[in-house]
Amino acid sequence: MRPSRFENKVVIVTGAAQGIGRAVAESMAAEGAILALIDLSPIVEEVVESCLAAGSPNTLYRLANLEQFKSANDAIRSVIEELGRVDVLVNNVGGTIWAKPYEAYKPTQIEKEIRRSLFPTLWGCHAVLDTMQAQRSGTIVNVSSIATRGLNRVPYAAAKGGVNALTACLAYENAEYGIRVNATAPGGTDVGPRRIPRNTNKQSKQEEIWYQQIVDQTIDSTLMKRYSTPQEQANAILFLASDESSYLTGSVIPVGGGDLG
Secondary structure, three states, X not given: OOOOOOOOOEEEEEOOOOHHHHHHHHHHHHOOOEEEEEEOOOOHHHHHHXXXXXXXXXXEEEEOOOOOHHHHHHHHHHHHHHHOOOOEEEEOOOOOOOOOOHHHOOHHHHHHHHHHHOHHHHHHHHHHHHHHHHHOOEEEEEEOOHHHOOXXXXXXXXXXXXXXXXXXXXXXXXXXXXXXXXXXXXXXXXXXXXXXXXXXXXXXXXXXXXXXXXXXXXXXXXXXOOOEOHHHHXXXXXXXXXXXXXXXXXXXXXXXOOOOO
């Protein structure tokens, strides 16, 4: 880490309550960022305290359902109004809810997967662009996935494929304003037990088999034969969010231990 990379920069991190989002927030805090953390879960308040302890001069939070336009837009706009600008947006909300072959998904489950893993990024980008365009500067980092080529999660893969397309197109549209838009594509990441699970229903025996197929395929596809840590994912996100990546835009960087997705 370089302590001054995010000094005096206003950074919004979504999905910051746990996992990769929390690692991003705490790492940016240690590098001097002014942070706004947005999450559906009130445990994000704990992350505010850890960010302040890590070195952030100011960290605030908003509770919002980022799958819904109004909730996402209101939260982000209120942050910009309070802090006066936004230099970096990290769109981190998403994640597989169910794991099964595509024909086994119910239509409602397909829609929920798309809403979980595509819409928060769509709404987040939409909410900051006018401010970044007026500033003629800004950096957006979207969190995609190498699971765009994988087993038992077609709707999630389709949503993350949408994130990749969104990243490329927004970069093209906004380069003239000095705005860069990139994405990371994380591989399997060991975040430990989730305090807020994505799916609260107990898995059936068949669902356990289908999920294990995801784990096995993910590890087998990597050259390193292991899952990453949240910090390893955060390191790549911080690079794309910083000025060190000033000549990168419209790119999706795989962070999958050699698995390119």
